[in-house]
Amino acid sequence: MAQRVHDLRNEFLVIAACAEQIAELVPGGIGQQRLAELMRHAEEGELVSRQVLTSRPALRDRRLLNLNHVIMNAWTTFAAVIGHRRVQLHLAGEPLRVVARIAEIERIVLNLVLNARDAVTGDGVVTIETAIERDAAAGGEAGPRNSARLTVSDTGPGVPLHVQPRIFEPLFTTRDSGTGLGLSSVLYTARQLRGSVSVQSRRGDTRVTVLLPLAEAAPPIS
Numbered sequence: 001m002a003q004r005v006h007d008l009r010n011e012f013l014v015i016a017a018c019a020e021q022i023a024e025l026v027p028g029g030i031g032q033q034r035l036a037e038l039m040r041h042a043e044e045g046e047l048v049s050r051q052v053l054t055s056r057p058a059l060r061d062r063r064l065l066n067l068n069h070v071i072m073n074a075w076t077t078f079a080a081v082i083g084h085r086r087v088q089l090h091l092a093g094e095p096l097r098v099v100a101r102i103a104e105i106e107r108i109v110l111n112l113v114l115n116a117r118d119a120v121t122g123d124g125v126v127t128i129e130t131a132i133e134r135d136a137a138a139g140g141e142a143g144p145r146n147s148a149r150l151t152v153s154d155t156g157p158g159v160p161l162h163v164q165p166r167i168f169e170p171l172f173t174t175r176d177s178g179t180g181l182g183l184s185s186v187l188y189t190a191r192q193l194r195g196s197v198s199v200q201s202r203r204g205d206t207r208v209t210v211l212l213p214l215a216e217a218a219p220p221i222s
Contacts, residue, residue, distance in 0.1 A: 070105045077106075092132060094132070120156045151207050152208050193212050
């Protein structure tokens with residue numbers, strides 16, 4: 001049952017993303033209105049299905065997950081959201097185990113992908129990468145493995161230097177259609193998982209990096 005609800009939620013996300021892409025090609029008028037209604041209903045369906053999932057006690061608890069597997073299982077959704085823009089996926093060759101809920105990881109990646117998608121145009125590229133972040137102070141390459149690193153990058157124009165200090169502020173946005181909640185949601189969720197978020201941006205290369213503690217076997221985070 002839970003898997004079916006999860007699959008249904010992904011379908012709603014794909015419908016909303018496709019409707020948004022079609023809306024960019026349809027002139028104003030009744031067509032735009034119908035597409036707006038479709039997106040609204042799809043978003044409401046996704047919200048309801050997400051509430052059903054998170055209301056289940058067994059799914060509410062954080063558990064040991066492989067970050068790479070979560071991304072691959074939701075890949076269809078992410079690719080549909082990115083749409084016609086090119087997307088590259090580079091995952092670590094070894095498991096990246098973190099303690100989290102699947103919905104939390106998906107929320108982080110989806111928000112970063114939406115943000116990157118909106119930054120690129122034409123032949124722009126969005127890249128999702130995972131790797132192990134080692135603590136250089138503890139021995140560099142020979143040191144312990146401390147964090148799972150998730151990076152979503154884009155080839156857009158970059159974030160102006162004077163704007164960068166504010167990009168994690170709730171409701172702050174430089175885009176006409178933005179809500180200003182995407183990156184603030186990413187930061188909040190990462191901190192809930194005892195992680196961190198950083199941004200490096202210049203023209204043609206903007207990278208948002210999320211670090212989450214690696215765990216071989218760990219109890220759920222309360």
